[in-house]
Amino acid sequence: MPTFRYRAYSGAGDLLEGEIEARSGDEAEEALFRRGLTPFETREASSSSGASVLSQLSFGRRAPGAAQIAAFTREFATLEQADVPLDHSLRILSAQSAAPAMRELAQEILARIVDGSSLSDALSRRPDVFGAEYVNVVREGEAVGKVGPALTDLADMLERQIELRARIQSALVYPALLITLALISTGVVLGTLVPSIAPIFADNGKAMPSGLQLIMDAQANAGTIGLVLAIIAAVVLLLRKMAQTRPTWRIAIARFYLRLPVVGPLLAQFATARFARTLGSMIKAGVPLLQGLESARAAVVNAFLNDELASVIDSVRGGGQLSGALGAIPFIPAVAPQMISIGEETGQLDVMLLRVATMFERGTQRSIERAMGLLTPVLTILIAAVVGALIMTVMDAVLSINDLAGK
Structure with missing residues (x-):
């Protein structure tokens, strides 16, 4: 019988974790009730790590793209807010989807709904398409009977992510x-000009210019240099893999990223925006604060901030204010707890959280832009310096050849 990992709230409001044996996810939830x-x-403990691969193998088709999922979510939200029954x-x-992958996805979800699964459970069976954050938002929307608004918030979030990604790619x-072009130019210089010039110095018994000698030495030891770089890359990958299995390492690395001069504040703003957006959407949909905090914490990918948010949840569960607990977390922008405190005092916490999210999302977007x-002028200068140095090296060698010819 499969084993399921669960996180559930007790009657006192405590979040409990554990494992339970059941034939299906629905049966596991019934046993918990x-x-x-x-x-x-x-979630099923034995198959969670390979669920995505098995899911793709079972259907034998490529998973839908991010743009397709965003469009699907937007259309789904529109239908749900129009009070159209879920199966309809x-x-x-x-019926209206032009992409075969999306048509099959909708049919698959429909089949699970007809079999008695909830929407969130049906979505969770396709982790290759719907992430944990997506499923959690839908589950909380189901709990309070507001699936339509939950899907609308998800559609807004996905569309913002796609827009930002498109701007970066552009x-x-x-x-x-x-x-x-710089690589091509460098390849022409190193592959044609340098090999043609170097033998002239050897034939005349003269020492090559230092720049040309450096290039020839690098070419002669290309195998050794490549091996060293490969070893360094392998060590980095090994350390990264080890860090993924060691929470303390992941937290330390995440904290290091947050300390970086330019990247750190950007990561902190992005994490704050995701946390505020998720929590604000949850509270707006009628989800209790503690449950919303759990979902919002899951949306934060930075391991250090994610770990710190656990203490925030404990503080709120103990009767503390959300703004005060957030203010004690390092790297969180100071304006966020201040605005959240105003929301708590005025009874408009959801509105203020969404404003915080919008403010930091726009700030992050402006910073990235x-x-x-x-990036373009900096790369232009660096590439000009590299190519110029190569050309100067070659010109120095050519002038030295002229000196040899004069003698």
């Missing part, structure tokens, strides 16, 4: 072209 617990998350909504989505086109704008 019989124990007096309210399930927050249940999925039938409509299946801004990287010109730098990528510059790098490609400025960085992308600076």
Whole structure:
């Protein structure tokens, strides 16, 4: 019998974790209800790591893209907010979808709904398409009977992510072209000019210029240099893999990222925005604060901030204010707890959280756009310096050849 990991709330509001044996996820949740617990998350322990691969193998088709999932979520939210029954909504989505992958996805979800699964449980069976954050938001929406608003918030979030990704990709086109042309130019210089010039000095018994000698030595030891670089890359990958299995390492690395001069504040703003957006959407949908905090914490990918948010949840569970607990977390922008405190005092916590999210999302977007704008001139200068140094080295060698010819 499969084993399911669960996170559930007790009657006193405590979040409990454990394992339970059941034939299906629905049966596991029913068993938890019989124990007096309210399930927050249940997943099969034995197959969670390979669920994505097995899911793709079982259907034999490529998973839908991010843009398709965003469009699917937007259309689904529109139908749900129009009070169209869930099964009818999925039938409509299946019928009108032009992409075969999305049509099959809607049919698969519909089949699970007809078999008695909840929407969140049906979505959780496709982790290759719907992440844990997506499923948690839908589950909380189901708990309070507001699936439509939950899907709307998800659609807004996905569309913002796609827009930001598209802007970054567009801004990287010109730098990528510059790098490609620089590599081609460097290859021409190193592959044709240098090998043609170097033998002239050897034939005349003269020492090569230092720059040309450095290039020839690098070419002669290319195998050794490549081996050293490969070893360094392997060590980095090994350390990264080890860090993934050691929470203390992941937390330390995440804290180091947050300490970086330019990248750190950007990561902190992004994490704050995701936390505030998720929590604000949850509270707006009627989800209790503690449950919303659990989902919002899951949306924060930075391991250090994620770990610190556990103490925030404990503080709120003990009767503390959310703003005070957030203010004690390092790297969280100071304005966030201040605005959240105003929301707590005025009874508009959800509204203020969404404003905080919007403010930091726009700030993050502006910062990324400025960085992308600076990337092009910086790369131009660096590439010009590298190519110019190579050309100067070759010209120095050519002038030395002229001196040899004059003698």
